[in-house]
Amino acid sequence: MTKQKLRIGMVGYGFMGRTHSNAFLTAPRFFDLPYQPELTAICARNADRAKAFAENWGYQSTETDWRKLIARDDIDLIDIAAPNNMHMDIAIAAAEAGKMIMCEKPLGRTAVESQKMVDAVEKAKVPNMVWYNYRRIPAVTLAKHMIDEGQLGRIFHYRAKFLQDWTISEDLPQGGEGLWRLDKSVAGSGVTGDLLAHCIDTAMWLNGSIDKVTAMTETFIKTREHTLTGKIEPVGIDDACAFMGRFSNGSLATFESTRYARGHKALYTFEINGEHGSLFWDLHDLHRLEYFDHRDEGLTRGWRSVHITDGEHPYMDKWWVPGLSIGYDESFTHQAADFIMGLNSEAAAPTFKDALETDKVTDAVLRSAETGQWEIAN
Amino acid sequence: MTKQKLRIGMVGYGFMGRTHSNAFLTAPRFFDLPYQPELTAICARNADRAKAFAENWGYQSTETDWRKLIARDDIDLIDIAAPNNMHMDIAIAAAEAGKMIMCEKPLGRTAVESQKMVDAVEKAKVPNMVWYNYRRIPAVTLAKHMIDEGQLGRIFHYRAKFLQDWTISEDLPQGGEGLWRLDKSVAGSGVTGDLLAHCIDTAMWLNGSIDKVTAMTETFIKTREHTLTGKIEPVGIDDACAFMGRFSNGSLATFESTRYARGHKALYTFEINGEHGSLFWDLHDLHRLEYFDHRDEGLTRGWRSVHITDGEHPYMDKWWVPGLSIGYDESFTHQAADFIMGLNSEAAAPTFKDALETDKVTDAVLRSAETGQWEIAN
């Protein structure tokens, strides 16, 4: 009963390299997978870091050049957990080499980059997926089921925000370990690609496509030291971004994201209001789905705080007993499991093509912030 | 269309004198009453205070001796808002004079006192009521309706607590304005009669009588200056009291009260767990009734936070529009209105007789704290 192996080559060893590695190790313990994921090689420019990472996570080998990683015969899947500016080149090369690809979000730095990546995987016909992990938080997955079943009826409003406060200090540099998210050349954008991309992916999954947007952005701290040059350089990213828009189904969109909201660490929330009911979710308390059902008897109608830990809730039969929580990281475990389980049929979403749609919206958002006009999003 | 007057003689001008006066002024603006309450006289030992109070609240006259107040022909109803040690004498005299009586809780300092008061009003056949106002917070009233309709099924548990933190300082004296609650000779007991009495009244109203209890009490600060003697005197009251018990319906009771719970000002909460569902209420957020209905569909079952402000909720058709709150004090307004509306039929509860049952439980609680044994409560 030995399973066929799924041999993984990981590029990147940062925060996302860790969550992805953990997911591949955990998934087969909790899910019955058709393939056995194997941590075959980790690639990082710095050989020592690659080695330390390999030792910690159990990778069997290391590489320092991602082109060599892709060239290896003993690798089935390339997982891209490197900074955004490297996504496109690695993905296209991996596709050309016929590898399956899992890529950290956002797909490209712009929709132009993303389009090329989509073209590459479609030409190569390789399974592909983008790690928009929040879709697979059980409460969010349940929200999707409920909306698809029509529990909310006609949708009027969708609002989302992703609030953080970690860049308020002027002393924080741009660039360097974990700080490439402040460097526009690497990240592509600030909160728009980093945080709003998550909000948009979830939103379009739950509520369909977004047609047009109007946006504003702000960079509160205009210059920061750059760790590469050692000099004070202009900050190119957006510190905050808000936009309004229209979904194709006629509902209204209001989105906001910032790294300047004191007291919020990773407050990703969404709320959707329909004719029959509403749903609200908050990443900080990720097991709770708040649900209002107007069809409940009037006297005792109220927002229900549903604790999504029962065996019948999405994914939760795989874990512990009712009332007990799983971590943020298990959303990656679920995604890894779904991808592997989907390999014999069709790849689990979101594919590169799905993720491209998100990038079209973020591009339109940034464009609108420049022009002050409403912009078409797709 | 002039209504017959209901001429009120109030004894006491403290916190409760204010809530009662306010209730009589407000009730006729929001409820259609068969009698028009009139603030005829206020009685206080100190003539200046009586006068100031009369001026502020619109009382037409003042008295300094409650026996004279009772003797007046132009008074229909005596409202007792004086400290606990005066309740019995005033009530018995008022009953003998044929006056209707509304008495602040607890009825007597002990069940022995309360029994005499019950005997007096029953002999005199005068309408009577005790101001256990929390029954008439709309969310609590709704809880009563739901339980009576069997929404919760067989009851397993009832738990209540009333937590405060205002007497932690050693510098607080016993006795004096607003501090008679720390003087056992005036108050009768500490948190047991002051706070647990409320919890017990609500509990027995919602869940039936309590058969037996076991209790513990504590006086954390053993001596305090007494404002009358100017000396440090032993503290006779209970600073904290907890008890467990059995209701007649077989459910388990757990109650706790204290003035030493940092961070809680007036945290009166109760929760009742039944076969089909549960209810939870909290005085600090008094418009919310938390309701869990196990009969809801399993996937989306959760505690509902019902905001009790709709027109169909108890009493709320009399006030503003959905979503808007009323104050704590309107529980007194509702009680005044219900009493007056009940005058042509039978008096609204709780009557003196009902309140006596509560005093029997508090007596048993204090007795058990002495003996360390389970004690019969009625």
Next chain:
Amino acid sequence: MTKQKLRIGMVGYGFMGRTHSNAFLTAPRFFDLPYQPELTAICARNADRAKAFAENWGYQSTETDWRKLIARDDIDLIDIAAPNNMHMDIAIAAAEAGKMIMCEKPLGRTAVESQKMVDAVEKAKVPNMVWYNYRRIPAVTLAKHMIDEGQLGRIFHYRAKFLQDWTISEDLPQGGEGLWRLDKSVAGSGVTGDLLAHCIDTAMWLNGSIDKVTAMTETFIKTREHTLTGKIEPVGIDDACAFMGRFSNGSLATFESTRYARGHKALYTFEINGEHGSLFWDLHDLHRLEYFDHRDEGLTRGWRSVHITDGEHPYMDKWWVPGLSIGYDESFTHQAADFIMGLNSEAAAPTFKDALETDKVTDAVLRSAETGQWEIAN
């Protein structure tokens, strides 16, 4: 020690006629006022209704023509609680007659109307105020004090929303008792003037003026029966409105309002994020001010749920004891009290002139929703 009277002539007997009347009756019981408010006359077109209202609230007389009310010598203050389309004419006439004026919000249906009203009261030099009552919810007042003291430091974000769900049914007509808010000719606008005006008033009070905005509106239900014509007529109001903007202090504004958010009755919330801390408030739980102070020690830093019921909190020394709530309606009581206490110095805010600034923003919002452009707000 008889106080001079402040003789009030009220126009309107609806929801706001009730809250204002209640405020004038309650204020002198809880606040030490230099004048004694007297409910001298109520004016309503329908004589029977005027009479019933007078009887209920204790008005001494009635009028059916507001011009006659204004002409009376025994009236000091005209309180305008009539529908929006009547505000301007009554206010200008009252000013010309030298009466003090308190006007329900919004001031005019448009800034053009409001400007004329400002001109009239400034010319007449009469005390004037607009009933933006939420400023005087104790938690909101405390927020103002904290911001003015610099507790939050440099402000980055201000977000507010006011969500309701009462007009989702297609069967609801426009026009008629309480439904004039759906009739554009009477109301001027939909949620923008009704709900966002409140949000904007609070926002500019707390965070200064708003320079420019971009907005979107939606009318989900396009036609409704009109009670006056009995016919199905186009709906002219905005059912939902969202806007983004910039405050003069550089902070970003995100606002939203709707009557199509299932599960929300009167969910007015605001949040303000500054360099040192953040504040959040919610009308549904109006005694709570959520406060995050980044200067707290790092390990135990968190959002504080401050229960604004202590004696040292704004206005709360006038009411009950810590932990006990007051109602929504007491925000009107506070406003009445502040106005009367201000008569010997300068009138309490917001004056007509202050309220005009709000109308300039709502006008810009509605204009932007038409043009799709950013619009200057003042």
Next chain:
Amino acid sequence: MTKQKLRIGMVGYGFMGRTHSNAFLTAPRFFDLPYQPELTAICARNADRAKAFAENWGYQSTETDWRKLIARDDIDLIDIAAPNNMHMDIAIAAAEAGKMIMCEKPLGRTAVESQKMVDAVEKAKVPNMVWYNYRRIPAVTLAKHMIDEGQLGRIFHYRAKFLQDWTISEDLPQGGEGLWRLDKSVAGSGVTGDLLAHCIDTAMWLNGSIDKVTAMTETFIKTREHTLTGKIEPVGIDDACAFMGRFSNGSLATFESTRYARGHKALYTFEINGEHGSLFWDLHDLHRLEYFDHRDEGLTRGWRSVHITDGEHPYMDKWWVPGLSIGYDESFTHQAADFIMGLNSEAAAPTFKDALETDKVTDAVLRSAETGQWEIAN
């Protein structure tokens, strides 16, 4: 740099067999451990189940007789995750064989059993620990630090409850997979050993020893089918248990546990009130520690909802980034890591000896429920 191995022999493959196995696999990925845990053997009476479990979790071998497991030379540590009635025999034999021991809680079914287990490990001088995992939820660990530092001052109250609702159905049998917790001969007791033991362990860790208790228990459903006999048999366990008590430091204890509280799955909460402040924690939202500090400035004092996910919070530097949660199961990971890190110094708590103290309290609780008297707890 190859680490010495810590070779683990696991007994039991149920819920706790899974959490422990997961902990040993996860700990070395996130913590820098002096030994490398190795899943050497799993023991279960049923060979097929043992094999399936071994395959899933990566155990290298299986046993069906725990005596053989203990006899193996290649095992360093015996982890007891079998039902309660097997704890004593396995632990004593393992100690005699010189193995380190980790034992699932409660230690024995009674303090008598536990005492023998303590004697055995003390005689053998083997490292030992009991899996009271909740101590190592980061928020609970932080609470411990805060109390030890004196942040709360003199303690007045400690209250805890553990509420579930999974046994309300009469159709649930006693015995069988996962249902041995309803069979007294296997479990020893009902909620007292299962749930209150957790509450007591945490309480004594945070607040010191408990001197005496008074308790009540109830078995709501008196008979259930037993899966072994196939017959309806009396139910011997306690379905609910509440007790009050005194800590050695003078504070008052109120504890309650049940499996009959509708709407609660695993609602383990505790609250501790001290002179300077209070703490509250809830397993359902395990990352939040609610903290009230009376020394905060009076106007803005409130319960702080501290989201325990920052790098400086206990254990959290090992995981993700601020705002992101870890699962319930990581409390076991932390315990495994602490135990392994403690092997070169002294074993991490709670040891068998510590756990014996908890069993003395649960014994006294059950005794008191029988006698109706206060019972000495240690």
